[in-house]
Amino acid sequence: xxxxxxxxxxxxxxxxxxxxxxxxxxxxxxxxxxxxxxxxxxxxxxxxxxxxxxxxxxxxxxxxxxxxxxxxxxxxxxxxxxxxxxxxxxxxxxxxxxxxxxxxxxxxxxxxxxxxxxxxxxxxxxxxxxxxxxxxxxxxxxxxxxxx
Amino acid sequence: xxxxxxxxxxxxxxxxxxxxxxxxxxxxxxxxxxxxxxxxxxxxxxxxxxxxxxxxxxxxxxxxxxxxxxxxxxxxxxxxxxxxxxxxxxxxxxxxxxxxxxxxxxxxxxxxxxxxxxxxxxxxxxxxxxxxxxxxxxxxxxxxxxxxxxxxxxxxxxxxxxxxxxxxxxxxxxxxxxxxxxxxxxxxxxxxxxxxxxxxxxxxxxxxxxxxxxxxxxxxxxxxxxxxxxxxxxxxxxxxxxxxxxxxxxxxxxxxxxxxxxxxxxxxxxxxxxxxxxxxxxxxxxxxxxxxxxxxxxxxxxxxxxxxxxxxxxxxxxxxxxxxxxxxxxxxxxxxxxxxxxxxxxxxxxxxxxxxxxxxxxxxxxxxxxxxxxxxxxxxxxxxxxxxxxxxxxxxxxxxxxxxxxxxxxxxxxxxxxxxxxx
Numbered sequence: 001x002x003x004x005x006x007x008x009x010x011x012x013x014x015x016x017x018x019x020x021x022x023x024x025x026x027x028x029x030x031x032x033x034x035x036x037x038x039x040x041x042x043x044x045x046x047x048x049x050x051x052x053x054x055x056x057x058x059x060x061x062x063x064x065x066x067x068x069x070x071x072x073x074x075x076x077x078x079x080x081x082x083x084x085x086x087x088x089x090x091x092x093x094x095x096x097x098x099x100x101x102x103x104x105x106x107x108x109x110x111x112x113x114x115x116x117x118x119x120x121x122x123x124x125x126x127x128x129x130x131x132x133x134x135x136x137x138x139x140x141x142x143x144x145x146x147x148x
Numbered sequence: 149x150x151x152x153x154x155x156x157x158x159x160x161x162x163x164x165x166x167x168x169x170x171x172x173x174x175x176x177x178x179x180x181x182x183x184x185x186x187x188x189x190x191x192x193x194x195x196x197x198x199x200x201x202x203x204x205x206x207x208x209x210x211x212x213x214x215x216x217x218x219x220x221x222x223x224x225x226x227x228x229x230x231x232x233x234x235x236x237x238x239x240x241x242x243x244x245x246x247x248x249x250x251x252x253x254x255x256x257x258x259x260x261x262x263x264x265x266x267x268x269x270x271x272x273x274x275x276x277x278x279x280x281x282x283x284x285x286x287x288x289x290x291x292x293x294x295x296x297x298x299x300x301x302x303x304x305x306x307x308x309x310x311x312x313x314x315x316x317x318x319x320x321x322x323x324x325x326x327x328x329x330x331x332x333x334x335x336x337x338x339x340x341x342x343x344x345x346x347x348x349x350x351x352x353x354x355x356x357x358x359x360x361x362x363x364x365x366x367x368x369x370x371x372x373x374x375x376x377x378x379x380x381x382x383x384x385x386x387x388x389x390x391x392x393x394x395x396x397x398x399x400x401x402x403x404x405x406x407x408x409x410x411x412x413x414x415x416x417x418x419x420x421x422x423x424x425x426x427x428x429x430x431x432x433x434x435x436x437x438x439x440x441x442x443x444x445x446x447x448x449x450x451x452x453x454x455x456x457x458x459x460x461x462x463x464x465x466x467x468x469x470x471x472x473x474x475x476x477x478x479x480x481x482x483x484x485x486x487x488x489x490x491x492x493x494x495x496x497x498x499x500x501x502x503x504x505x506x507x508x509x510x511x512x513x514x515x516x517x518x519x520x521x522x523x524x525x526x527x528x529x530x531x532x533x534x535x536x537x538x539x540x541x542x543x544x545x546x547x548x549x550x551x552x553x554x555x556x557x558x559x560x561x562x563x564x565x566x567x568x569x570x571x
Contacts, residue, residue, distance in 0.1 A: 001516035005567070014569075036508060036524035037538040059538045061508035062568070125508060 003115035004122070005062070012066035012109070017073055022055040027139035031132040033124050038064055042132035046140055051075045051083055054133065063113075063122050068129030070109045080137060086110070087130050093117060094126045155457065155465045161548050163189035163453075175518030178553045183336055183364060183497050183544025184522050185386045188450070192390060195449035196442040206438045208415055222441050225448035226431070229396060232451045233362075233381070234372030239404060241397040241434040242444055246363045247288040249382035249397035250330070252434060253359060254292040255410040257328070261300045268408045270357075275301035278326045280356070282307040282315055282342070283534055284335045287527040289361045293330060302327070309534055313338040313487040317346065326356040333365035333381075337528045337542060338487030339470070339497040341365070348377045357403070363387055367454075367546070368495055369463040373398050385443060389546070390450035394443035397434070404430035411436040454547075462547045469545045469554055470496040476558035482570060483561060486540050499526070499540040502561065504570035507539035513564035514541075519556055 025043035032039050038060035045053040054072045058065050074090075075083040090110050093102045098118045102111040116126045161167050164187045171177050179187060199221055205214035207222045223237070230240040243249040260271035273279075279293045283306050297304045305326075307315045313335070322329065329351040334341050344360065351358045359380040365371050367388035373381045379400050386392035399407065409416055409427055413436040418426040427433045454462060471491055477483050482503035488494045502510050511523035522542045525532045532538065543557055565571040 001512065004512065010568075037529055037532060038508075039538065061506035061539075063508070119512070122508070122512070 004119055006112040006115065008070075008109050008112040009062065009066040012069040013062040016065055016069040018053070018055060018076070019057075019069065020055055021057050022053060025053070025055065027136045027142070029132040029135035029139065031128055031135065033060070033064075033128055035124065036061075038125065038128060040064065040068060040128050040132050042068070042129060042136055044133065044136040044140060046080065046137075049079050049081070051078055051080060056129065056132070058129070060128065061122075061125050063116060063125040064128045067113060067126045068132075070112070071129050071133055074108055074110055075133065083137070084134070087134060090130055091127060094123050155461050155547070157465070157548065157550055160189075160457070161550075163191060164548050165190065167548060171518050171520075172516055175516075178517075178519040178556045180543040180545065180549065180553065180557055181520045181522050182367075182546035182549075183387070183542065184526075185392065186367065186389050186546050187548065188389055188391065188446075189453055191453050192446045192449045196391065196446040199442050199445040204442070207441055208432070209438075218441060221445050222439070225444040228448045228451050229444075230398075232455065233366060233383075233396075233398065234374045235398050236401060238429075238431060239398055239401050241399065241404070241431040242439055243382075243395045243397050243434075244393060244440070245386075245395035246361065246382040246384040247292075247395070249395050250288055250359070250361070251292045252397055252410040253380055253399075253407075254296040256407045258296055258299050259408040259410070263408060265408065267406050271407060273297075273300040273302045273327055276325055277302040278305055278323060279303070280305050280307070280320065280322060280326050280329045282331045283309045284313075284315070284338060284340065284528065284531045285330075285332055286336050286361065286363070287529070288363075289330055289332060289359075290530070293328075307331075309338075309531065313340050314493075315340075315342055317343070317350075322350050322354045322356060324354050326351070326354050328357045328359060330359040330361070332361040332363075333371070334368075334495040334497065335487065335528075335531075336364045336497055337499045337526050337531055337540065339494045339499070340488055341493040341495055343493075344376050344378065352377075364495060364497060368466050370459040379403055385447040385450065388447075388450055389453060390447035391443040394440050394447050396447075399430070401430075404434070407434075409433050409436070413437050415439070457547060465547055466496045466545045466549075467491055469549055469551065470494070470498060472551055472554040473498045473543060473545075473557060476554060477561065480558065480561055480565070482565060486535055486537070496545040497542060498544070499542040500561075501537055501540055502565060502570070505564055505568045507541045509568060510541045510561065510564045513567050514557070514560045517556070517560045517563065519553075519560045521557070 025045045028043045030041050040058045042056040089106045093100050104111050203217040205218040207219045227237040230237045257271045260268035261273045308319050357379045360378040362381045362383045366383040381398040385394040416436040486499045507523040
């Protein structure tokens, strides 16, 4: 279990980075985990092609909250393209059933979630924020993207 | 390990091979998730195997010896299961699960609403008619009624739930347009036992039918549908030491006789011509196609097993476990029971929240210690929303659980608080 709840994860859970919903934002996404009812509302603000801010409100477990916190560290300041590469790497690790060796250069603190892959029931928790981020980025520029 | 009720739990546990396995690196399994699905004793598995090795054939068709034996086994199972809940064999319909049983009634009403038959008039719904449920229902007793109302233009109303986890019966008045009142016998989250007698009385006063979701009561206490006076009731095999893939719909004889079918096809017919078909009498009318057979035999074996112990003893034992869990959890700071906190009108589903620790995380720590509970909304999302929470942790009991296992639960919840630094 200590593999799942790495100290980094517990730190992010206790003191989440960039938590709360902020304005202005370009798009918002609301995602739920239908099996447990956990929710996240996540907003994205872009500056041209760069992710300027990600803000969020979660109602969820330590894994989903810490994952959203780590997400903001990994994507804010990056280009949308690079952010999506990180997202893909994170998703592959989380869904890799422990067979995928995470790349710390790409994932930073995100490698702490490698243990989640051994607990299939928690993979969705770790991915909830990332799915919201992906959805929000897609919505940028769409009519009504800001009201999700 | 003989309890005050004279129940020999050690002997019972020996019938359940799975209970002696270990999980998560050698921890003994403490299975407290029987409300989701129960484990099955050797007797149930043996009955299914014996049927399949000796008598297997398609029932209600064929004239060979195996077909006769299989049909006898199937109908004998029906009779024993019917007697277990105080009804006649002709009033018991086998379905895939309880969810299908509820959908069967909902779709029969739907079919009655588009049909012309005078016989099924009493099941017809239209705009202005009402279906009444409660805020504590499992999605299985909620979504089918939402859908039925959507199809027919009827209105769905519900009794709200109080802070104490009881139905607020004063908050809603049934009307002459109320056609059906559907509710759980025992809440699968709160453990609340609903006042069946009072709800039946109110429904009768306006001429409404009553459907009881008995999934969480039939496995745990003596239940007699005739005595309760309900019109329909459902329960699942896999929550009462029996197989999955089989559920039971009870319908009062004269209602089933007047109700149009849901699924149609083989087995449920009386006379088929290219121009049209007449239907078999119930229960066959509601069992289209070759039914689940070894599962029916297995469920009857589960009923025999429970009868052997005695449902009064099962209930007393589970109440002792529930009492210990309620007391043990109440002593932990920051732990709140969601639902009644005493045994009054209460069954053995114990849902709780731990301040500062999400239910998923509670469940993970428990799992690490071998304690299997359910976390989430337990298919009762509106009920959780009503209490302003996304998820609860839930322990549920069966006849094979022990007081030591309740202690392991309480101990593990303390450990979860320690682990997340909220103690």
